[in-house]
Amino acid sequence: MAVSSKKFQAPKGMRDFYPQDMAVRRYIENIWRTVSINHGFDEVDGPTFEHLDLYTHKSGPGIVSEIFQVFSGKDEAERAAVQRTAQAPFALRPEFTPTLARMVAAQADSLPKPIKWFAIPTMFRAERPQRGRLREHVQWNVDFIGVPSEGMFRAQADVAMLALMVAAFERFGLSARDVRVKLGDREAVRRRLKLEGRDQAALDDDLTLLDERPKLRPDEYRSRTRQLGWKDALVRLYDPETRLVVRLDDMSSLPDRERQDSEDQRKQAGSLLYEIDQAEIAEWCEFDSLIVRGLAYYTGLVFEAHEATGAHRAIAGGGRYDNLIESFGGPSLPACGFGMGDVVLGNILHDKGLLPEDVYMAPLRPHAFVVAADDQAAAQLPKIVADLRKQGFHVRHSYKTTRNVGKLLGEAGKSRACFAIILGKELAENKAVVKNLESGEQGDPIPLMALVEFLRAQSRRV
Amino acid sequence: MAVSSKKFQAPKGMRDFYPQDMAVRRYIENIWRTVSINHGFDEVDGPTFEHLDLYTHKSGPGIVSEIFQVFSGKDEAERAAVQRTAQAPFALRPEFTPTLARMVAAQADSLPKPIKWFAIPTMFRAERPQRGRLREHVQWNVDFIGVPSEGMFRAQADVAMLALMVAAFERFGLSARDVRVKLGDREAVRRRLKLEGRDQAALDDDLTLLDERPKLRPDEYRSRTRQLGWKDALVRLYDPETRLVVRLDDMSSLPDRERQDSEDQRKQAGSLLYEIDQAEIAEWCEFDSLIVRGLAYYTGLVFEAHEATGAHRAIAGGGRYDNLIESFGGPSLPACGFGMGDVVLGNILHDKGLLPEDVYMAPLRPHAFVVAADDQAAAQLPKIVADLRKQGFHVRHSYKTTRNVGKLLGEAGKSRACFAIILGKELAENKAVVKNLESGEQGDPIPLMALVEFLRAQSRRV
Numbered sequence: 001m002a003v004s005s006k007k008f009q010a011p012k013g014m015r016d017f018y019p020q021d022m023a024v025r026r027y028i029e030n031i032w033r034t035v036s037i038n039h040g041f042d043e044v045d046g047p048t049f050e051h052l053d054l055y056t057h058k059s060g061p062g063i064v065s066e067i068f069q070v071f072s073g074k075d076e077a078e079r080a081a082v083q084r085t086a087q088a089p090f091a092l093r094p095e096f097t098p099t100l101a102r103m104v105a106a107q108a109d110s111l112p113k114p115i116k117w118f119a120i121p122t123m124f125r126a127e128r129p130q131r132g133r134l135r136e137h138v139q140w141n142v143d144f145i146g147v148p149s150e151g152m153f154r155a156q157a158d159v160a161m162l163a164l165m166v167a168a169f170e171r172f173g174l175s176a177r178d179v180r181v182k183l184g185d186r187e188a189v190r191r192r193l194k195l196e197g198r199d200q201a202a203l204d205d206d207l208t209l210l211d212e213r214p215k216l217r218p219d220e221y222r223s224r225t226r227q228l229g230w231k232d233a234l235v236r237l238y239d240p241e242t243r244l245v246v247r248l249d250d251m252s253s254l255p256d257r258e259r260q261d262s263e264d265q266r267k268q269a270g271s272l273l274y275e276i277d278q279a280e281i282a283e284w285c286e287f288d289s290l291i292v293r294g295l296a297y298y299t300g301l302v303f304e305a306h307e308a309t310g311a312h313r314a315i316a317g318g319g320r321y322d323n324l325i326e327s328f329g330g331p332s333l334p335a336c337g338f339g340m341g342d343v344v345l346g347n348i349l350h351d352k353g354l355l356p357e358d359v360y361m362a363p364l365r366p367h368a369f370v371v372a373a374d375d376q377a378a379a380q381l382p383k384i385v386a387d388l389r390k391q392g393f394h395v396r397h398s399y400k401t402t403r404n405v406g407k408l409l410g411e412a413g414k415s416r417a418c419f420a421i422i423l424g425k426e427l428a429e430n431k432a433v434v435k436n437l438e439s440g441e442q443g444d445p446i447p448l449m450a451l452v453e454f455l456r457a458q459s460r461r462v
Numbered sequence: 463m464a465v466s467s468k469k470f471q472a473p474k475g476m477r478d479f480y481p482q483d484m485a486v487r488r489y490i491e492n493i494w495r496t497v498s499i500n501h502g503f504d505e506v507d508g509p510t511f512e513h514l515d516l517y518t519h520k521s522g523p524g525i526v527s528e529i530f531q532v533f534s535g536k537d538e539a540e541r542a543a544v545q546r547t548a549q550a551p552f553a554l555r556p557e558f559t560p561t562l563a564r565m566v567a568a569q570a571d572s573l574p575k576p577i578k579w580f581a582i583p584t585m586f587r588a589e590r591p592q593r594g595r596l597r598e599h600v601q602w603n604v605d606f607i608g609v610p611s612e613g614m615f616r617a618q619a620d621v622a623m624l625a626l627m628v629a630a631f632e633r634f635g636l637s638a639r640d641v642r643v644k645l646g647d648r649e650a651v652r653r654r655l656k657l658e659g660r661d662q663a664a665l666d667d668d669l670t671l672l673d674e675r676p677k678l679r680p681d682e683y684r685s686r687t688r689q690l691g692w693k694d695a696l697v698r699l700y701d702p703e704t705r706l707v708v709r710l711d712d713m714s715s716l717p718d719r720e721r722q723d724s725e726d727q728r729k730q731a732g733s734l735l736y737e738i739d740q741a742e743i744a745e746w747c748e749f750d751s752l753i754v755r756g757l758a759y760y761t762g763l764v765f766e767a768h769e770a771t772g773a774h775r776a777i778a779g780g781g782r783y784d785n786l787i788e789s790f791g792g793p794s795l796p797a798c799g800f801g802m803g804d805v806v807l808g809n810i811l812h813d814k815g816l817l818p819e820d821v822y823m824a825p826l827r828p829h830a831f832v833v834a835a836d837d838q839a840a841a842q843l844p845k846i847v848a849d850l851r852k853q854g855f856h857v858r859h860s861y862k863t864t865r866n867v868g869k870l871l872g873e874a875g876k877s878r879a880c881f882a883i884i885l886g887k888e889l890a891e892n893k894a895v896v897k898n899l900e901s902g903e904q905g906d907p908i909p910l911m912a913l914v915e916f917l918r919a920q921s922r923r924v
């Protein structure tokens with residue numbers, strides 16, 4: 001080979017997934033996928049990069065400086081345009097929602113309603129990497145599109161989102177003590193701000209400040225409220241220490257009148273509280289007046305999931321966006337959805353000890369590790385291994401030249417195989433010795449013909 | 463919402479995966495993953511984009527015009543450099559091997575050997591899209607690194623690649639009549655070309671021509687051989703009509719002497735023919751003197767899988783590359799590997815009728831579709847659905863307001879659910895009617911308490 005030797009690094013903020021890392025990633029993705037399917041969602045995906053204007057259309061021109069841009073090295077016109085403008089025609093997807101809106105709009109007439117979709121794509125952000133925030137991450141996206149925006153189904157769709165999110169948390173071993181699902185209502189906050197005398201024109205800036213509040217130091221926050229001209233009463237209303245937070249399984253902190261309203265709601269099918277009770281997720285949920293989400297396209301309920309101690313960034317966020325599909329050229333279809341990334345979730349699971357190796361490695365355990373005790377057995381090993389694999393078993397074997405069975409069994413143990421199949425002198429009678437690597441048990445030699453039946457019966461129990 | 467309505471398209475040559483498309487993609491990926499794991503390979507992945515020079519290091523500067531380039535819209539220095547040079551610092555991965563080599567080199571000391579890895583990433587090519595060739599596709603990559611480059615294990619590693627590929631074909635329902643695994647030996651062809659009087663310096667060009675031969679018209683091929691100065695005997699030797707192709711399960715076309723050598727090989731553990739026989743894949747394989755692969759880094763056996771009629775591009779290709787890891791700054795580790803994309807494979811499966819809906823939709827069938835026959839039942843439905851989902855079942859229900867059970871059962875049928883659970887007047891006795899949607903059978907109402915047991919017992923048979 002003509003090239004010289006050179007060592008390379010992964011780009012900053014991008015991950016290499018070695019087998020253990022990949023096992024964790026697949027473990028997380030599989031739980032996302034399983035609960036999504038069980039809850040009646042269909043999986044979709046789109047291109048890894050899209051036309052840049054798909055994102056500026058939704059988020060404005062400011063997004064251009066927050067994303068990775070893409071151009072073809074083959075296309076002279078594209079290269080010339082990039083050179084002229086420092087802007088490329090494509091962008092690596094920073095989020096899935098614009099792709100989803102584009103796909104729904106393109107086939108809105110033929111798609112059966114409601115549209116319940118999930119996706120598990122990778123996303124990209126041109127930001128300085130930090131804890132909980134990388135340049136490439138995997139994100140679970142769920143969207144529920146085209147249920148009536150009024151009546152019973154509206155709340156059922158909203159709660160379907162929350163219930164799905166909670167179902168995933170439960171599968172990961174998290175409890176309502178570990179994670180809080182915080183609900184807010186952008187419209188309700190807008191109404192409240194108007195009641196407090198704020199101008200219609202100032203509301204977007206007010207909401208942006210509320211959304212950014214958790215990331216600000218107290219003095220930064222106060223200085224921003226002064227810039228916006230907030231009165232003291234308003235500052236106190238949304239003070240992070242004293243603001244209203246109401247656990248949905250304990251509404252005793254509410255004033256009498258509101259408590260009565262809430263109790264009435266709980267009895268009324270189609271109300272948010274009723275549906276939350278029916279879905280058995282009330283203990284996870286709380287109203288929090290600081291939850292408004294940063295994006296202007298939300299039109300109703302918004303929500304975020306947070307680790308309870310507040311030591312991490314938000315785990316997930318979403319809400320209702322009834323006008324988005326229409327803005328991408330589709331019909332008017334009410335919708336709600338959320339996204340959850342793998343980085344913050346993975347950090348939390350790790351910190352809480354919920355990612356032990358035997359959990360995420362379980363689907364990857366070999367059924368059997370085959371070892372050869374002599375040269376004759378070594379020559380027959382490939383065919384026996386091939387036959388077991390054809391039967392659907394995960395089978396490994398040694399690539400060492402030693403015939404030291406003890407050493408080979410050590411290697412079998414390291415592979416986490418359930419059984420070792422030892423090929424030795426019993427092969428002359430078409431038999432093999434099988435050792436249970438968990439119990440250490442080793443029975444009489446088993447006829448090769450019966451190996452499949454034996455492993456099949458055992459693997460149900462594994 | 464402030465933005466106006468606008469319709470968008472996916473970028474040319476990129477795919478939208480609607481639920482049916484995604485089910486097919488997952489079906490293909492799952493078979494790749496299952497056979498890889500059963501054959502003892504561990505899954506890995508790397509970043510979607512890498513430093514551009516990772517690819518120029520392996521393939522030379524020409525690759526720059528064949529890939530999609532990436533830069534951060536946030537980084538002023540990057541944008542300025544792109545503007546100056548029309549070249550970006552990163553590239554969307556056109557192949558996985560450089561990432562793999564980088565990852566192995568980085569942890570070569572601590573990784574247990576041999577390294578048996580597979581990956582199922584998406585790849586990107588800045589080319590004009592055409593049948594069988596898109597700008598983004600999913601590619602199965604398998605690599606076997608660090609077995610001795612001599613002796614028994616060398617051939618075992620080569621054959622492990624072929625056997626894994628064949629195992630996937632078998633799972634997809636393809637037979638040795640549908641697909642041919644064609645073996646070549648770059649070194650053997652080089653030796654032969656020298657025997658025919660070719661200069662050492664001309665060999666790379668000769669091999670490139672042989673690799674491109676299947677895509678050339680006969681007159682183009684002849685004109686290229688003239689340019690290279692090939693003698694008539696050499697042109698005839700590699701003529702696509704008359705060249706040597708030997709099926710490994712039928713070597714009768716070989717001259718006596720070579721047939722004898724081959725028969726000796728078949729008896730000798732560690733020879734390619736012996737290991738191919740042991741893996742029971744001889745009927746799939748043939749030697750083909752035109753198989754040399756386009757890439758200069760192959761150092762021994764090379765192979766391609768082709769649909770038997772030749773109507774499609776190659777399904778897969780790979781070979782031995784004993785020097786690659788070292789060239790990426792790692793130790794000297796012999797290696798072999800292959801890649802298989804989802805596009806050509808998907809076309810072939812589709813053309814041969816091997817992608818019926820009931821096959822790829824099977825894992826996505828709901829266990830139950832719950833319908834409510836009256837308003838009281840409709841109010842109880844969410845909780846019953848939530849409870850069944852908590853037990854791990856895939857449960858769907860109607861979002862229609864009709865109480866016309868016939869219509870709702872029609873919807874249940876369309877969902878492909880195994881059972882319909884009908885909530886009606888029997889709810890007063892905490893019972894529900896269960897209808898088998900395949901047989902049409904409908905037994906006595908079942909207590910709600912027994913629903914889980916019933917579905918669990920049935921879903922084993924589904």
